[in-house]
Amino acid sequence: MKENSKTKDFYGRDFIVTKDVLIPRPETEQLIDMALDLSGKPYLPGVKPNKRVLPENPVILDVGTGSGCIAITLALELKEAKVYATDISGPALKIAQKNAQNLHASIITIISYLLEKVKDSTLPTPDIIVANLPYVDEAWPWLDKKALEKEPSIALYAKDHGLALIKELIAEASTIKTPYLILEADPCQHKSIEHYAKNNKYILQKTTGYILYFKNKDAI
Numbered sequence: 001m002k003e004n005s006k007t008k009d010f011y012g013r014d015f016i017v018t019k020d021v022l023i024p025r026p027e028t029e030q031l032i033d034m035a036l037d038l039s040g041k042p043y044l045p046g047v048k049p050n051k052r053v054l055p056e057n058p059v060i061l062d063v064g065t066g067s068g069c070i071a072i073t074l075a076l077e078l079k080e081a082k083v084y085a086t087d088i089s090g091p092a093l094k095i096a097q098k099n100a101q102n103l104h105a106s107i108i109t110i111i112s113y114l115l116e117k118v119k120d121s122t123l124p125t126p127d128i129i130v131a132n133l134p135y136v137d138e139a140w141p142w143l144d145k146k147a148l149e150k151e152p153s154i155a156l157y158a159k160d161h162g163l164a165l166i167k168e169l170i171a172e173a174s175t176i177k178t179p180y181l182i183l184e185a186d187p188c189q190h191k192s193i194e195h196y197a198k199n200n201k202y203i204l205q206k207t208t209g210y211i212l213y214f215k216n217k218d219a220i
């Protein structure tokens with residue numbers, strides 16, 4: 001392994017991480033659980049899976065893929081899905097591609113500012129958008145900036161109290177009528193996100209830890 005890269009476990013698999021990507025966090029694993037639940041897949045031993053709400057061969061789009069941990073895990077756990085992964089950072093997408101190759105996962109990577117390139121392309125409308133976008137507010141008094149200094153700022157911080165990119169994504173997803181959204185944000189931001197999403201046709205269905213799951217009231 002190269003000196004400036006290491007690996008981090010995410011959902012039982014090792015992902016290469018470098019200075020160009022966020023180190024996958026344990027709280028993001030609940031986003032995977034939520035997506036598997038919507039696919040009618042058991043995600044905890046002994047727990048009966050819920051009824052499938054996603055189509056049999058879902059198109060999944062992971063926005064802000066970073067190391068690719070979300071997209072790759074979903075591609076491996078849901079073999080029947082077609083998984084797209086976008087990021088604004090070219091170096092991050094290279095790491096995502098490397099991880100996909102190492103873990104034998106099939107994902108399609110696209111460099112894009114949120115859904116910009118997705119809207120321009122021939123890509124089918126995603127059945128579900130999953131995203132762990134930057135949501136850290138630099139003004140949070142409890143923020144330990146020192147602990148985060150090894151990770152890229154573009155992967156961490158967002159304007160408008162950390163909500164700028166999440167709000168933009170919700171509005172764009174609504175424009176292309178994506179039926180389902182699963183987002184990660186700090187629990188202190190959930191109420192504001194729920195309110196904004198509702199004004200953009202997304203009704204909150206469930207929250208677990210850092211994760212919010214929405215359904216578009218017009219698309220289903």
Ligand SMILES: C[S@@+](CC[C@H](N)C(=O)[O-])C[C@H]1O[C@@H](n2cnc3c(N)ncnc32)[C@H](O)[C@@H]1O
Nearest residue numbers: 022024064065066087088089113114132134155
């Ligand atoms: C919090 S990290 C999450 C990485 C990975 N999905 C994970 O959960 O570990 C956010 C990612 O979003 C990307 N990003 C930041 N702004 C973006 C934008 N406007 N459009 C697309 N991706 C963006 C960053 O480059 C970074 O890789």
